[in-house]
Amino acid sequence: xxxxxxxxxxxxxxxxxxxxxxxxRLPQRGEVWLFDCGEGTQHQLLRSQLNISQITRxxxxxxxxxxxxxxxxxxxxxxxxxxxxxxxxxGPRGLEQYVRECGELTQTRYSYPVPVRTVEAGEIxxxxxxxxxxAPLKHRLPSFAYRVTEKDRPGSFDLEKARAAxxxxxxxxxxxxxGERVTLPDGRKFDGADFSGPTETGRSVVYCxxxxxxxxxxxxxxxxxxxxxxxxxxxxxxHLAQRSLHSTAAMAARVAVEAGAGQxxxxxxxxxxxxxxxxxxxxxxxxxxxxFPRTEMARDFMSIEVPRHQPPES
Amino acid sequence: xxxxxxxxxxxxxxxxxxxxxxxxRLPQRGEVWLFDCGEGTQHQLLRSQLNISQITRxxxxxxxxxxxxxxxxxxxxxxxxxxxxxxxxxGPRGLEQYVRECGELTQTRYSYPVPVRTVEAGEIxxxxxxxxxxAPLKHRLPSFAYRVTEKDRPGSFDLEKARAAxxxxxxxxxxxxxGERVTLPDGRKFDGADFSGPTETGRSVVYCxxxxxxxxxxxxxxxxxxxxxxxxxxxxxxHLAQRSLHSTAAMAARVAVEAGAGQxxxxxxxxxxxxxxxxxxxxxxxxxxxxFPRTEMARDFMSIEVPRHQPPES
Numbered sequence: 001x002x003x004x005x006x007x008x009x010x011x012x013x014x015x016x017x018x019x020x021x022x023x024x025r026l027p028q029r030g031e032v033w034l035f036d037c038g039e040g041t042q043h044q045l046l047r048s049q050l051n052i053s054q055i056t057r058x059x060x061x062x063x064x065x066x067x068x069x070x071x072x073x074x075x076x077x078x079x080x081x082x083x084x085x086x087x088x089x090x091g092p093r094g095l096e097q098y099v100r101e102c103g104e105l106t107q108t109r110y111s112y113p114v115p116v117r118t119v120e121a122g123e124i125x126x127x128x129x130x131x132x133x134x135a136p137l138k139h140r141l142p143s144f145a146y147r148v149t150e151k152d153r154p155g156s157f158d159l160e161k162a163r164a165a166x167x168x169x170x171x172x173x174x175x176x177x178x179g180e181r182v183t184l185p186d187g188r189k190f191d192g193a194d195f196s197g198p199t200e201t202g203r204s205v206v207y208c209x210x211x212x213x214x215x216x217x218x219x220x221x222x223x224x225x226x227x228x229x230x231x232x233x234x235x236x237x238x239h240l241a242q243r244s245l246h247s248t249a250a251m252a253a254r255v256a257v258e259a260g261a262g263q264x265x266x267x268x269x270x271x272x273x274x275x276x277x278x279x280x281x282x283x284x285x286x287x288x289x290x291x292f293p294r295t296e297m298a299r300d301f302m303s304i305e306v307p308r309h310q311p312p313e314s
Numbered sequence: 315x316x317x318x319x320x321x322x323x324x325x326x327x328x329x330x331x332x333x334x335x336x337x338x339r340l341p342q343r344g345e346v347w348l349f350d351c352g353e354g355t356q357h358q359l360l361r362s363q364l365n366i367s368q369i370t371r372x373x374x375x376x377x378x379x380x381x382x383x384x385x386x387x388x389x390x391x392x393x394x395x396x397x398x399x400x401x402x403x404x405g406p407r408g409l410e411q412y413v414r415e416c417g418e419l420t421q422t423r424y425s426y427p428v429p430v431r432t433v434e435a436g437e438i439x440x441x442x443x444x445x446x447x448x449a450p451l452k453h454r455l456p457s458f459a460y461r462v463t464e465k466d467r468p469g470s471f472d473l474e475k476a477r478a479a480x481x482x483x484x485x486x487x488x489x490x491x492x493g494e495r496v497t498l499p500d501g502r503k504f505d506g507a508d509f510s511g512p513t514e515t516g517r518s519v520v521y522c523x524x525x526x527x528x529x530x531x532x533x534x535x536x537x538x539x540x541x542x543x544x545x546x547x548x549x550x551x552x553h554l555a556q557r558s559l560h561s562t563a564a565m566a567a568r569v570a571v572e573a574g575a576g577q578x579x580x581x582x583x584x585x586x587x588x589x590x591x592x593x594x595x596x597x598x599x600x601x602x603x604x605x606f607p608r609t610e611m612a613r614d615f616m617s618i619e620v621p622r623h624q625p626p627e628s
Contacts, residue, residue: 012391013357019387039387040354043327063420065390073333073353073383077326098419105412106377107455141421 001026001150001203001306003226005298006044007036008267010232010246011066017300018044019066020268022207022228024148025050029129033057035146035207041070042077048301053083057125059132060091061209062143063098072102079110086113090125090132092142093118119144121216135220137211139245145208147220154179155197162195203306206261209268212241213251221259226306228298229255230268234283237270249284253291262307264288267298315340315464315517315620317540319612320358321350322581324546324560325380331614332358333380334582336521336542338462339364343443347371349460349521355384356391362615367397371439373446374405375523376457377412386416393424400427404439404446406456407432433458435530449534451525453559459522461534468493469511476509517620520575523582526555527565535573540620542612543569544582548597551584563598567605576621578602581612 002025009017019038023045026033032054034041045052055078061067071089078087089099096116102108117124121144125132129151137143157177167173167182167190175182179192206221209230221227232246241248247255249266256264266288273281281297288295296304316339321332333352337359340347346368348355359366369392375381385403392401403413410430416422431438435458439446443465451457471491481487481496481504489496493506520535523544535541546560555562561569563580570578580602587595595611602609610618 012394013360015360018357039384040357043332043354043357046327046329065387065420065422068420069383069387070353073379076379080326094419098416101415101419102412105408105415106379106382108379 001148001205002303003205003228003265003306004048004050004303005265005267005300006034006041006048007038008269008298008300009066010230010268010270012271013038013040014271014274017269017271019069020061020209021070022267023048023050024205025054026130030054031056033059033148035059036061036067036209037069037071037074038066039069039073042074044300045074049303052078052081055083055087056085058087058089059134059146059207060089060095061137061145061207062092062139062141063094064141064210067210068095068098072099072106072108075099075110075114076108079112083112086115089114089116090119090134091116092144094142133220135216137208137217138214139210139212143210145206145211145217145220147204147206147224149204150202152202153200155199158195158197165190201308203308205306206259208252208255210246212245212247213254217255218258221255221261223260223262225262225308226265226304227256227259227261227263228265228267231266231284231288232268232270234273234279235287236279237272240270249287250291253288253295256292256295261292262294264292264295265298265304266295315462315519316617317519317542317579317620318362318364318617319579319581319614320348320355320362321352322583322612322614323380324544324582324584326585327352327354328585328588331583331585333383334375334523335384336581337362337364338519339368340444344368345370347373347462349373350375350381350523351383351385351388352380353383353387356388358614359388363617366392366395369397369401370399372401372403373448373460373521374403374409375451375459375521376406376453376455377408378455378524381524382409382412386413386420386422389413389424389428390422393426397426400429403428403430404433404448405430406458408456447534449530451522451531452528453524453526457524459520459525459531459534461518461520461538463518464516466516467514469513472509472511479504515622517622519620520573522566522569524560526559526561527568531569532572535569535575537574537576539576539622540579540618541570541573541575541577542579542581545580545598545602546582546584548587548593549601550593551586554584563601564605567602567609570606570609575606576608578606578609579612579618580609 006021007018020036134144176192206224229252231249231252285297320335323331334350448458490506520538543566545563545566599611
């Protein structure tokens with residue numbers, strides 16, 4: 001799982017930061033999932049290493065334009081680029097109406113299915129490899145955080161060990177790989193579990209925006225390997241965060257601490273913190289690190305491989 | 315009047331060309347008018363020399379997303395940037411509903427009035443300095459071309475000539491400037507017209523997109539100083555133009571010839587004509603120039619001062 005930030009500015013684009021979008025690349029299935037789709041997301045994709053034709057799911061946190069206004073343009077472009085598989089879109093109530101009405105008025109046609117799913121708290125997607133769940137946040141209109149959980153994978157089959165035990169190659173290896181118990185013609189018995197490496201623990205990523213500090217974000221982010229959390233303001237501007245229901249960098253870090261997250265990446269920065277201004281962007285990072293040291297600050301096109309986080313032993 | 319191209323690609327953005335927008339700067343009144351507003355227009359404005367706070371009117375040709383999907387984001391950003399005067403938006407039927415419904419669903423608020431005017435063929439705006447009229451085009455959904463006409467301005471008052479004639483400075487100069495006839499205390503009579511330089515002929519710019527060749531474009535562009543016309547395809551791909559109701563470069567040039575335009579600027583190029591492809595973008599320019607030599611090819615951020623075109627004597 002690889003995270004790429006495509007937009008890290010709050011409200012309006014700046015010369016160096018676009019409005020919100022985060023891409024999650026899942027190399028094992030050749031898919032890209034997007035979280036939010038601010039205006040210009042398709043332009044950012046053009047400038048990234050990501051392949052637009054791999055997009056299969058788009059999760060929208062809430063209906064504010066800086067998280068949404070790139071959606072229809074991207075869906076239309078995917079159609080013109082010969083995207084043939086469907087793109088499933090998830091988001092709060094109202095999203096389906098937005099996609100349908102804007103699509104009709106602008107006669108936007110897709111050459112592939114675009115189902116829009118209205119989300120509620122809980123699990124919203126699940127298959128053999130991944131599950132996605134969401135939780136309500138605290139913002140000026142309904143907003144949801146998303147958690148993507150990779151399922152644990154059985155360890156790889158230890159071929160050398162099987163050979164060393166004198167088990168003849170062939171169909172027996174397949175049964176052992178599946179964890180079955182087998183009996184050889186000479187009467188010896190083996191358990192598949194003894195030939196399997198350690199289970200590969202699934203990783204998890206949580207995306208929380210837009211919101212002021214809230215307990216449901218902490219619950220959703222419990223033990224996550226990577227928590228991406230908005231940090232629109234600094235502590236000095238907490239009155240602005242309170243008024244607009246956004247987070248300070250300290251609030252984002254508090255969520256990471258309380259959730260026991262492996263790593264925090266802050267994003268969604270107010271353009272007021274530009275280089276040369278009274279408060280510079282680096283202050284957001286310093287503030288968050290003073291509460292939760294394992295914090296990084298997102299920038300557009302920053303890309304990280306999601307690490308496996310070992311939660312502290314309790 | 316200064317034209318700046320902010321998007322010159324058809325349908326989808328490329329790395330070097332955004333989707334449609336043309337800005338017309340009117341320095342004499344400190345205003346910028348936009349024609350179309352494709353996704354990413356506000357991003358292009360950030361990278362241009364234009365001042366977002368000077369935007370007062372936005373004219374939309376038709377409701378296809380590549381001409382429209384930047385509108386709400388731009389209007390929202392103008393609000394957040396402290397834009398206080400209103401922005402009037404003009405366009406075909408359906409635009410008002412689009413702005414209203416998208417605005418409501420996304421809770422987009424403007425801190426200034428945003429009236430949306432539904433246009434029909436004919437004059438749609440007029441004041442002491444400018445008029446704007448529009449004409450229907452021939453596309454897959456209702457589409458309008460716009461013509462901006464700068465009114466003629468009286469020549470400047472020839473102060474030296476008035477002094478040389480021995481007319482005493484003071485209120486009499488004001489009356490002569492206004493073209494009145496005056497009688498001096500010594501009985502001499504003067505006509506303001508004799509002290510005025512030649513009338514400054516107003517200029518005109520016509521913006522035609524999306525359309526296949528049509529007679530109403532020729533009528534609207536009659537004698538225009540600058541005609542901006544879409545040229546999505548080359549003559550070799552005329553079947554694509556016929557199918558999608560777009561123009562070839564030759565069709566755009568034919569409109570310029572038949573209208574007796576001063577200059578043609580082609581724009582809205584299919585991304586299929588990229589450098590290195592079977593047909594390169596330069597072919598569009600060659601094709602148009604073979605029909606109408608005074609043709610230029612738009613590129614993003616290209617800016618030109620509208621010249622005064624002297625129509626050939628009939």
